Amino acid sequence: MEKSDTPKGILDPRSMAQRFDLRRFPVPPVLAPFVEYLWRVAWDLGDRPAQVQRVLPYPNVHLVFEAGTTALHGVVRGPFDKTLAGRGRALGLRFRPGGLHPWHAGPVAALTGRVVALDAVFGIDSAAAERQVLGAGDDAAMVAAAVALLAPRAAEARPNPRAGLAERAVARAAADAGPVSVAALAAAAGLPERGLQRLFRDHVGVPPKWVVQRFRLQEAAALLAAPACPELAVLAQQLGFFDQAHFTRAFTALVGRSPHEYRRSQAPAF
Secondary structure, eight states, X not given: OOBOOOOTTBSOHHHHHHHOEXXXXXOOTTTTTTEEEEEEEEEEOTXXXXXXXXXOOOSOOEEEEETTTOEEEOOOSSOEEEEEOSEEEEEEXXXXXXXXXXXXXXXXGXXXXXXXXXXXXXXXXXXXXXXXXXXXXXXHHHHHHHHHHHHHHHHTOOXXXXXXXXXXXXXXXXXXXXXXXXXXXXXXXXXXXXXXXXXXXXXXXXXXXXXXXXXXXXXXXXXXXXXXXXXXXXHHHHTTOSSHHHHHHHHHHHHSSXXXXXHHHTSOOO
């Protein structure tokens, strides 16, 4: 049922398993036009001190069920730090770029950086939904409960062609060796740059430049954690940065460590 692949945006994969367990679940056909997948995070640190997990978020809106904080989360522009303490779990739905359009009439950019109650978008009571999902039992039961909440609403919705265009543009930006500039992404999407900007404002929530750079830096973090990472100057060139110094500044600002420090932290311990 679940997939075990870890998104590139999760930093410090070498220590991740010591902090939490992440699983992904497919969505039923009725939700597939709007939701990419469901995910579940669980942690049990026992008596160990609280730990912070940093994530470089993707350009996606998430509906998250977590004790006391169930809500819709707009795209997070900066890094996202999650403090893990004691024992807990959360279940989320990751919407496709543009996938929220049946329930949110305005530009998705209006939700960026915000946490919104479920009743404001879906007409669902957040507290009742939280009890229904988190109280369902095991992973399969929680997934079924979350799907049951949205499936009737999704069955009445229709995909938006413009949202589909936005999703395809984001997929091009995310591809290996994908566009490394807004101009290149606009050309790949078959749109003028201003048209691409409007499309992303309405259906993605962040500008094309943000999306291009975020995927480049996620790819950088993944490569720096791999055993056979290229030299930093080569990596910077591959990812479209002006030079190694430009790459180092951008990576350090978002990750909190330089590429060299991050690569060293992910090296196997012997």
